Amino acid sequence: MPGLVRKILILAAVDGLLLLPTGPRSRGQGPTKISYKTGAVNASTDETPVSQAVASGNSFEAVGIAGLLSVPSGSWLIAITKRSQVAEVKGRQIFVISDIALIPLHSKSEAEAAILRVKAKAVKRSSSNAGIEDIDSDDDYDGESILSSDDDVSDDPPRRPNHHRTLSSSIAEDVIGKKGVYGRFAERWFSKRGWQVDRNRLQGLSGKGEIGGESFPMRKMRSRTGSPDSEAAEKAISPALDEQAQESQGERTLTGDSTGADAPTDPDQPIEEPVDSEVIEGVANSLTPKLLRTTKLLLSASRSFYFSYDYDITRSISKQTSATSSEVPLHKNVDTEFFWNRHLLEPFIESGQHHFALPLMQGFVAQQHFQIPNKEGYSRNFLLTLLSRRSINRAGLRYLRRGVDEHGYVANCVETEQLLSDIDKNAEYSFVQIRGSIPLFFQQSPYALKPKPILMHSEPANKSAFQTHFKRMKDRYGEIQAVNLVERHGFEAIVGNMYEKCATELDDPKIKFEWFDFHSECRGMKFENVNLLLDRVGDVVEEFGWTEEKDDKIERSQAGIIRTNCMDCLDRTNVVMSNFARRAIEIQLTRLNIDPTKLETSLNFMNLLWADNGDAVSKQYSSTAALKGDFTRTKKRNISGALADFGLTLTRFWNNIIGDFFTQAAIDYLLGNVSAQIFVEFEAKMMSGDPAVSVSKVRQNAIETSCRLVIADSNEEMIGGWTLRTPGEENTLRTFPFKEIVLLLTDAALYFCKFDFSMDKVSAFERISLENVKGLQYGAYITSTLTSAQVNEKQNVGLVIRYEPGKDDILRINTRSLTSNVSRQNGDIAAEAAVPPPDAEGQGDTKKPDDVEAPPKEKKKPESDPTHERFLAFKAIPADSSIKSSIRLPSPLRKSAESDEEGLILSICSEIERACKVVNSQLNGSSESGSVSDGSTGEDLVTPFIEKKDIVSVQEAKKSTGLFEQVGYSIRRWVWA
Structure with a gap:
């Protein structure tokens, strides 16, 4: 394959970054330029x-390109x-990434500054031998260590090490002086400005408030280039330099850090603000430093990304030979299911720079000679080599990616290949x-x-x-022995029972199912009872071979x-x-004429290898090492191991509720599953959706199901159906959630349906005859002022339908027994409690009114009465989805031409008005708009229908956004973002 x-x-040239291949293996490979x-x-x-590039001083050496990270505010080269x-x-080296550098592409000056910081860190390490292990055995080693960067990206000045603290410093002075993550929070309490800056931002202001100062996420950005985001970009790639450099004036001049009291400023450089109308770019820019920190954490600090220059580590031995071609670039040969930086490398691939497209695989690789x-x-x-390959499909973190998606991909899907190499006979034995995760739709709350x-x-x-999942598995691997380790009794049983039921009904001889209740069988920390499982299904090891x-x-x-699998596919599974x-390896070695009496002691190292594999997979999915690791390592279980597991459980719980939400959004963004809109959603909700779940299809299904039920x-003709948001209580405008x-x-009527999206069931609905609809109102519908996106009047549009309850209207609730025409005071409560039983056959209640005994007269709704006029408020769901592949499905129940929120609301108003005028001729004389013609008197005023x-x-x-709500959001943003 092309080398x-x-x-x-990497050189900062005048008009872009130059990538110059070096070394004996790079002959004939030309340079590449990335434009600023x-x-x-x-x-x-x-x-x-x-030689000229090295002499210029504005270059550094990298050992590969991971890709190009782009956000609306700019791009960074990941080296x-x-x-x-x-x-x-097979004589081919496999490496793990231990450090990366993020080089901004905003301007030459910023790229040079980042390169100088990379070199500054390399100088600090020059006395060590850290770079020797990174040199290819057949390359010429010039005696220089490989340059690397520990640029801990930060949107604040680097914090001083602990030994810089003086004994006389107070807690308040120390916290504020550090300007650290929690320092920003404390500063609001101890400074004179207090929370005024955040109040301005929460009310939609991006500049200075009455007291002055800068808004928290969209602070004014100073730059030598005049770019409004250049300072944030520069801070985002600034490393924690050594102590002498931090305190020197030269270092402050180099980085452009002007936060100090005596920091020099350049009067010729303008101070600009981000444009408020560019909501996505503004929010993405404010979260860019955290995105870059997370990127560095994932790609380098985690030490979980692996690569090889001339071996396809994404494929097992059985698929290696047929898949590899000497004429095809490596990135075209690799298995796309384990190609993690495919999206980041797209600019290089599309431009034909294949010699820079280095595929990365997340997982675990370790090797042991014996x-x-x-x-x-x-x-x-x-x-013995262990290679675990983590799938990019449904990738993510523990409670945020569970179960299966509609395409049959499951969460935490990891292929592990155990490769035994017979060095003496040049033979390889691969056991995969x-x-x-269990291939069903299920979820678990991270808050428990x-x-x-x-x-x-x-x-x-x-x-x-x-x-769909098992069909893909069969096509890929052949026969399947499914081993389910969840509890038969207890809270896990609901998923296990459904798994067993689906496997039984599948009735496929090539798919075998075994349920081994790990917790029950190994109660009392007797994990050696796993041998009972091997006694039952262990023969498949030799059968599959x-x-x-x-x-x-x-x-x-x-x-x-x-x-x-177990619930998380981590601890019990490993x-x-x-x-x-x-x-498997015992059978293999026995067939190779190895003394079986020596296997027990000679293979003890396998315990450590598999325990490290379990820790690696666990850290990638739950951010902690695996539980039960003491047994995997020593084949013994004791109280100290149980206590260690309890500590890891608490750590997982903390990560689940604090750090995982943004990390999940970053993973989706790096994989190319979502657009920059993900940051707008995260700023508002501090969480993001699941891009593997087609929201369009889910909503379309809800409309069709509601229509059917x-x-x-049958004589009523369907005109339109929409999914909208509405306040938590009826007849109100702003009740959460x-x-x-x-x-x-x-x-003939409007149907207001409360739909249970998790169960695909209608929990309650209200039918309103069109004769009783009295008017419509549409316009800006601002429900929160906590973020810039939430105060955008073009994106936050709603509709209010005014009506009078009539005798022919229907209010029905789907409970275990049908309830019709319930009192309105209890209607919402009953609807919330209307959860269909797990074993319900059908979706919702399909009985017609004629099939139900008439309710008592005292529960009927009153006759039409103007004094009982009510309204329903609806807010348009944002049209711009963060999911790149999301498209509105064409359907007669949905207007496919709607492209924005205001257009959606206007089309709904138009359809309702047209239908109402057909059944109520009195509306034909009403005005088409809210304005009154000139010359009309107050007596001549006609209330418009729309x-x-x-x-x-x-x-x-703004008036209804209380201080408690503002402070609560600020705390959540401080913690999560």
Whole structure:
């Protein structure tokens, strides 16, 4: 395959970054230029020699390119500056990323400043031998260490080390002086300005308030280039320099840090503010420093991303030979399911710069050499390699990515290959297993130590996703032995029972199912009872076999795979998988004439290898090491291990409620699953949606289901259906939380449907005859002023429907028994409690009114009475989704031409008005708009049917946003963002 560049000299040129391939393996590979501002990648004709680039001082050496990270405010080159070799397969090296550098592409000055910081950190390490292990064995080593960067990106000045604190400093002075993460929060309490800055921002102000100062997330940005985001970008890539550099005036001049009291300012440089109308760019810019910190944490600090220049680590041995071609770039050969930086490398791939496109895989790679005597007493040399490959599909963190998606991909799906290399006979033995979440729709709350799983969607939807998942598994691996480790009794049983039911009804001889209640069977920390499971299904190890390769030829292929899961697919799963792996290697070595009596002691290192694998997978999914790791390592369980597990459980709980939300959004963004809109959603909710779940399809299904269930009269003609948000209580404008509902329009009535999206059921609905609709009002509907997006009047638009309850109207609630025409005081309470039973057959209640005994007269609604006029308020759901692939599905129930919130509301008003005029001829004389013709008197005023008027204006929303709500949001933003 065309060679990848192994060493790259990165130079800040006049009009862009130059990437100059260096080293003996880079001959014939030309330089590449990445333009400033635009981030365009193109082949360069610049013939700048390497020696000249080094002499210029504004260059550094990298060992690979991870990609290009772009946000609305700019782009950053992700360069791999440090690597460590972890394994060697067939003479080809495998590395783990241990450090990266983020080089901004805003301007030459900022790129140079970042490069100088990279070199400054390298100088600090120059006396060590850290870079020697990073040099290819067949490359010429010039004696210089590989340059790397520990640029801990920060949107605030670097905090001083602890030894700079003086004994006389007070707590308040120390906290404010540090200007750290919590320092910003404390400063609001101790400073004279207090919370005024945040109050201005929360009210939609981006500049100085009455007292002065800068808004918290959108502070004014100073720059030598005049770019409004250049200072934030520069701070975002600023490392924590050494102590002398931090205190020197020269360092402050280099970084442009003007936060100090005596910091010099350049009067010729303008101070600009972000444009308020660019909501996405502004919010993305304010969260960019955190995104860059998270990117660095994921790609380097985690030490969980691996690569090889000439070996496809994304494929097992059985698929390696047929997939590899010497004429095709490596990024085209790799398995896309494990290609983590595909989106980041798109600019290089699309421009044809394939020699820079270095595929990365997240997971775990480790290797151990061992000797073991054969039956004749001669020692044999073997190499055991463990490669775990984490799927990019449904990727993410513990409670934020569970179960399956509609395409059959499951969360925490990891393929683990145990590769035994017979060094003496040039043979490879590959045994592959897989772990993955239960292939059903379910969720668990992150706000509990032991949350109860909740099944979602209908049973047919779950069966469809289940079948899709296993069809893909069969196509990929052959036969399947599914091992389910969740509890048979207790809160996990609801998911386990459905899993077993779907597997039984699938009735496929190539899919075997075994339920082993790990907690019950191993009660009392007797984890050795896992052998009971191996006694029951261990034969599949030999039945499925493994892949054997000798002299680069496949002589035998693995016929099936063991798929293991528990709830998280971490702790219990790793214990069981390690036992299956142990069984496989024992059989393999025995067939290689190895003395079976020596296996027990010679293979003890496997325990440590698999325990490290479990820790790595666990950290990537739950941010902590695996539980039960003491047993995996020593095959013994004691009280100290149980106490350690309890500590890890508490740590997981803390991560679940604090750090995981933004990290999940960052992962989705880096994979290209979402757009920059994700940051707008995160700022408002401090969480993001699941891009694998098609929101358009879910809402379309809700409309169609509601239409089928609530419209009893077959003579009624369907006109339109929409999903909207409405206040938590009826006849109000601003009661939280707002709920998503379905609004249906026929030629005779409006249907207001409360829909249970998790169960695909209608929990309650109200039918309003069109004759009783008295008018419509549409306009700005501001429900919160906490973020800039929430005060945008173009994006926050709503509708109010005024009506009088009539005798023909219907209010029905779907409970365990049908309730009709309930009192309005109890209607909302009953609707909230209307949760269909788990074993309900059908969706909702499909009985028609004629099938139900008439309710008592005293419960009927009153006759039409003007004094009982009511209203329903609706707010448009944002049209711009963060999910890139999201499109509005064409349907007769939905207007596919709607492109924005205001257009959606106007189309709904138009449809309702047209239908009402058909049944009520008196409306034909009403004005089409809210204005009154000239010359009319007060007596001649005709109330328009459609009136354009703010439902809740920005000023009204500001008045109703209390200090407690503002402070609460500020605290949540300080913690989460």
